[in-house]
Amino acid sequence: MTGTTTSQPLLSVEDFSLNFSGMEKANLIDGISFSVLPGQTLCLVGESGCGKSVTSLALMGLLASPPARVKCGRALFNGRDLFTLSERQRADLRGNEIAMIFQEPMTSLNPSLTVGHQIVEGIRRHNAVSSEDARARALEMLELVRIPAPEKRFDAYPHQMSGGMRQRAMIAMALANSPKLLIADEPTTALDVTIQAQILALVSRLQRETGTAMILITHDLSVVAEVADRVAVMYAGRIVETGSVEEIFSDPQHPYTLGLFGSVPSLGRRTGALATIEGSVPPLEKMPAGCRFATRCPFADQRCHREAPPRYEPTPGHQVTCWYAPLEDHVRAA
Amino acid sequence: MLKLIARRILVAIPTLIILSMIIFGLQRMLPGDPIQTMMAEESDPQVIAFLREKYRLDDPVPVQYLAWVGNVLQGDFGRSLRTGLPVAEMILQKLPITVQLATMAMIMAMLIGIPAGILAAVRKNTVLDYIANAVALSGMSIPNFWLGIILIMVLAVSWKLLPASGYVPITQDFWLSVRTMLMPAFVLSTAVAAYLMRHTRSAMLGVLSSDYIRTARAKGLLSKTVILKHALGNALMPIVTLSTLLFGDLLAGAVLTEQIFVIPGFGKLIVDAVFTRDYAVVQGVVLFTAIGFIAMNILADVLYIVVNPRLRHPQ
Numbered sequence: 001m002t003g004t005t006t007s008q009p010l011l012s013v014e015d016f017s018l019n020f021s022g023m024e025k026a027n028l029i030d031g032i033s034f035s036v037l038p039g040q041t042l043c044l045v046g047e048s049g050c051g052k053s054v055t056s057l058a059l060m061g062l063l064a065s066p067p068a069r070v071k072c073g074r075a076l077f078n079g080r081d082l083f084t085l086s087e088r089q090r091a092d093l094r095g096n097e098i099a100m101i102f103q104e105p106m107t108s109l110n111p112s113l114t115v116g117h118q119i120v121e122g123i124r125r126h127n128a129v130s131s132e133d134a135r136a137r138a139l140e141m142l143e144l145v146r147i148p149a150p151e152k153r154f155d156a157y158p159h160q161m162s163g164g165m166r167q168r169a170m171i172a173m174a175l176a177n178s179p180k181l182l183i184a185d186e187p188t189t190a191l192d193v194t195i196q197a198q199i200l201a202l203v204s205r206l207q208r209e210t211g212t213a214m215i216l217i218t219h220d221l222s223v224v225a226e227v228a229d230r231v232a233v234m235y236a237g238r239i240v241e242t243g244s245v246e247e248i249f250s251d252p253q254h255p256y257t258l259g260l261f262g263s264v265p266s267l268g269r270r271t272g273a274l275a276t277i278e279g280s281v282p283p284l285e286k287m288p289a290g291c292r293f294a295t296r297c298p299f300a301d302q303r304c305h306r307e308a309p310p311r312y313e314p315t316p317g318h319q320v321t322c323w324y325a326p327l328e329d330h331v332r333a334a
Numbered sequence: 335m336l337k338l339i340a341r342r343i344l345v346a347i348p349t350l351i352i353l354s355m356i357i358f359g360l361q362r363m364l365p366g367d368p369i370q371t372m373m374a375e376e377s378d379p380q381v382i383a384f385l386r387e388k389y390r391l392d393d394p395v396p397v398q399y400l401a402w403v404g405n406v407l408q409g410d411f412g413r414s415l416r417t418g419l420p421v422a423e424m425i426l427q428k429l430p431i432t433v434q435l436a437t438m439a440m441i442m443a444m445l446i447g448i449p450a451g452i453l454a455a456v457r458k459n460t461v462l463d464y465i466a467n468a469v470a471l472s473g474m475s476i477p478n479f480w481l482g483i484i485l486i487m488v489l490a491v492s493w494k495l496l497p498a499s500g501y502v503p504i505t506q507d508f509w510l511s512v513r514t515m516l517m518p519a520f521v522l523s524t525a526v527a528a529y530l531m532r533h534t535r536s537a538m539l540g541v542l543s544s545d546y547i548r549t550a551r552a553k554g555l556l557s558k559t560v561i562l563k564h565a566l567g568n569a570l571m572p573i574v575t576l577s578t579l580l581f582g583d584l585l586a587g588a589v590l591t592e593q594i595f596v597i598p599g600f601g602k603l604i605v606d607a608v609f610t611r612d613y614a615v616v617q618g619v620v621l622f623t624a625i626g627f628i629a630m631n632i633l634a635d636v637l638y639i640v641v642n643p644r645l646r647h648p649q
């Protein structure tokens with residue numbers, strides 16, 4: 001899994017900042033960087049509202065602009081900067097080389113078109129194929145995502161299918177053109193608990209079989225442990241820590257990562273309860289100038305509030321943005 | 335589907351009964367005496383008595399009502415007090431004229447209102463949107479008679495582009511008939527066009543922010559496909575229903591426009607009848623309009639199901 005680090009990243013996001021008009025004080029997404037290698041899975045984790053969906057929508061080019069505005073940074077996909085492409089060029093990539101699955105299967109399909117048509121439409125948009133061939137491909141996809149009686153489901157309207165089936169159809173739609181990158185934004189959150197595991201296993205299996213790289217947004221740490229190659233931890237529009245799944249689980253360096261993953265009992269002594277992070281994310285206009293986590297961090301001092309923390313790299317590929325890294329020194333010192 | 339239509343018709347029956355009573359009752363409350371109006375000059379009491387007898391004007395009102403309903407059910411709306419012609423015949427003669435006017439107005443309203451609504455929604459909060467809204471507001475508030483007179487003065491009198499008024503049967507000369515009715519149809523369409531524009535705009539805005547539009551865009555579909563197929567396809571569902579109801583409004587609302595442009599349609603029929611207290615004609619026309627209106631309502635319900643897959647294909 002980590003042996004492939006030598007290959008070129010498929011997607012490389014560098015110092016990306018984004019804002020919505022009307023909130024000019026601080027950036028909603030503030031200088032984030034991460035990369036995804038071909039065929040690998042990056043899990044994007046972080047509290048609700050930290051900007052995971054906004055980031056993925058920006059990468060897809062699905063944010064209306066205005067009000068959204070990319071302030072700086074690049075997103076190199078196969079060497080091309082997504083943010084400098086024309087709208088037409090981006091549309092040519094969407095659903096073709098980069099596909100996305102959303103959180104809400106109940107509302108993500110067009111209620112007035114059949115499921116089959118909606119898959120075929122995506123295939124024919126990017127491939128010059130006859131409608132019969134597109135239909136055959138769509139049926140193949142429906143079979144691949146284990147929708148029973150695909151011939152019958154092909155002509156069904158979304159409302160005639162359950163949430164789980166709709167999400168399978170969404171997956172079929174997303175993978176129909178064999179994308180190089182799949183962005184899955186909490187694809188199972190809206191589903192019944194019993195179905196969540198099935199859908200996740202399905203996505204993960206198909207992703208591995210087809211060699212598609214994936215950015216998976218999830219709140220479920222057991223899912224992260226299971227499917228991630230790399231993890232990026234986001235807090236209030238910044239990536240505070242990124243590393244391989246082993247590094248993040250066994251050697252978390254940022255206090256927020258610690259809190260989020262609720263691990264490392266030795267820390268409990270010094271700080272009280274880090275496992276449940278106290279307080280809430282300050283509103284953007286009250287964001288500290290330094291580290292955005294400072295208002296809730298048990299280690300935070302004056303400097304953390306005032307000055308942006310440096311990037312520390314304990315091992316190559318494992319990066320943490322914190323004044324107190326490496327954390328062990330400070331924990332031991334206490 | 336047939337069951338639904340049957341049910342809707344059944345539900346409409348009490349409405350019709352109440353309506354017929356109101357029409358009949360109100361008519362009797364109008365000031366003035368129809369015979370007096372008829373006999374403007376002459377006033378031989380014997381003739382008057384004979385006529386009152388003939389038109390059963392001295393029977394108790396409920397008896398008059400039942401007699402009237404009984405006849406109507408047999409397609410007999412009575413005879414005009416003024417011309418002596420059967421009311422049903424007068425109506426059928428005038429109906430195509432008004433239907434043509436209302437249909438042309440509806441087509442114009444849809445051709446103007448729906449694209450304008452789409453444009454305003456897609457270009458929300460831009461100059462285009464503001465202009466569309468301002469035009470719509472004027473479309474709703476400019477009185478038809480004023481607009482009609484201005485158009486006649488400019489297009490017909492000064493520029494001589496279109497006939498100023500009148501009516502040419504569509505069977506006689508299709509293009510001349512359409513040309514003659516262009517101006518009145520436009521005047522009649524303005525309010526409906528404005529209404530359709532606003533509803534299309536808000537329906538489109540609602541749909542455009544929905545998740546499946548995001549999905550459509552995530553597939554890489556081009557804007558025109560997303561807007562015209564995915565968004566409009568769903569936004570039009572309520573618009574279809576609304577348009578059917580508005581068509582009923584147009585049929586009923588053509589009265590004033592017909593007066594301005596001297597079109598011998600339904601509106602003229604009813605205005606003439608009211609001024610001459612021609613009870614039978616007024617009742618017939620109003621009842622006929624009401625039935626047409628209810629029919630449009632039923633059609634609207636049916637169309638709503640036809641265009642909505644969720645209702646067309648239940649789980």
Ligand SMILES: Nc1ncnc2c1ncn2[C@@H]1O[C@H](COP(=O)(O)OP(=O)(O)OP(=O)(O)O)[C@@H](O)[C@H]1O
Nearest residue numbers: 020028046047048049050051052053054055067186
């Ligand atoms: N169009 C918009 N205009 C202004 N602010 C927005 C807009 N869309 C999102 N935001 C804000 O951006 C922030 C990040 O939202 P986002 O949906 O990315 O969070 P998230 O990390 O995906 O959360 P969740 O885990 O709940 O899905 C939120 O505070 C939200 O209010």
Ligand SMILES: [Mg+2]
Nearest residue numbers: 052053054185
């Ligand atoms: Mg989200």
